[in-house]
Amino acid sequence: MTASSSPTVPDEQRQLLDAAAEFQYHEGAMEYEERTPGELWSIECVNVHKKFGRFAVLQGLNFCIPEGTITVVLGPSGTGKSVLLKHLIGLMFPDKGDILVHGQSVPHMTQPELLEMRRRFGILFQDGALFGSMNVFDNVAFPLRQHTDKSEAQIHATVMARLDDVGLADAGGRMPNELSGGMRKRAGFARALVMEPQIVMFDEPDSGLDPVRTTLLCELIQQMHDLYGGTYILITHDIATARQIGQYIGVLWRGRIVQSGDRDHMFDSPNPFVRQFLNRQGRGPLGME
Numbered sequence: 001m002t003a004s005s006s007p008t009v010p011d012e013q014r015q016l017l018d019a020a021a022e023f024q025y026h027e028g029a030m031e032y033e034e035r036t037p038g039e040l041w042s043i044e045c046v047n048v049h050k051k052f053g054r055f056a057v058l059q060g061l062n063f064c065i066p067e068g069t070i071t072v073v074l075g076p077s078g079t080g081k082s083v084l085l086k087h088l089i090g091l092m093f094p095d096k097g098d099i100l101v102h103g104q105s106v107p108h109m110t111q112p113e114l115l116e117m118r119r120r121f122g123i124l125f126q127d128g129a130l131f132g133s134m135n136v137f138d139n140v141a142f143p144l145r146q147h148t149d150k151s152e153a154q155i156h157a158t159v160m161a162r163l164d165d166v167g168l169a170d171a172g173g174r175m176p177n178e179l180s181g182g183m184r185k186r187a188g189f190a191r192a193l194v195m196e197p198q199i200v201m202f203d204e205p206d207s208g209l210d211p212v213r214t215t216l217l218c219e220l221i222q223q224m225h226d227l228y229g230g231t232y233i234l235i236t237h238d239i240a241t242a243r244q245i246g247q248y249i250g251v252l253w254r255g256r257i258v259q260s261g262d263r264d265h266m267f268d269s270p271n272p273f274v275r276q277f278l279n280r281q282g283r284g285p286l287g288m289e
């Protein structure tokens, strides 16, 4: 249903919704492409549709994620950010449309190709997703033991280096239930980095953290990106996080990326929805629905 056909939306809000819907979705992305000719997109989502039963979550989503940057996908709760993230790593598949990772179509991959592709990803889940029965060291070592033939000495050196990176060099022997929420996330981050991924995804890294710890985690994410490079993708509804570390930002709403572009472009957006959302304004197309 289009915004203008909704009988329950007040007139003023309906006009704003129409203005937002008519806005050139990818103005920012196109400008970016013009300014950085020859740059590869790391991930491309092309007209992605996904329904659960009759509930359409992704509705023709187009979004390109630039190689080598920190991209933040922002959007209100329940708009499909996690669903999008699962599509990028082939944990969910679109009903229609395509997702290309380094030019390769994820829905068309064979199972071995999918597994190979996922090894290029490091993922930090909301709570760190640590195995409760293993200490921090073994959690971080797990992908190396599963997917490489490194010796225990090599694994030890790599794990200790990553734990040191995230400030947990002394915490290797601790069990996950002995860690604070922030420490669990940092341990999860060390594990996400341990296979030297080309792409690192963060599912709401700021969830459950107070503003100071969120800022510190963002600083750590920025430092690791400066140190090791790669493409980082964060999904969040925290605008402060996007402002702090998002070099490139996509705003998701009603199953589509409403607008994407670099940070300055986005925070200065003429799109009524993007402006409302990024500036936390009560008045605008986004209501309480």
Ligand SMILES: Nc1ncnc2c1ncn2[C@@H]1O[C@H](COP(=O)(O)OP(=O)(O)OP(=O)(O)O)[C@@H](O)[C@H]1O
Pocket (backbone or CB within 6 Å): 052, 057, 075, 076, 077, 078, 079, 080, 081, 082, 083, 084, 237
């Ligand atoms: N496997 C599933 N089966 C049915 N519905 C699902 C499934 N996964 C997600 N959904 C629905 O899709 C919608 C989008 O969910 P999603 O978790 O992606 O939102 P989100 O933007 O990440 O929200 P939040 O910021 O609150 O975490 C929700 O209404 C959710 O209930």
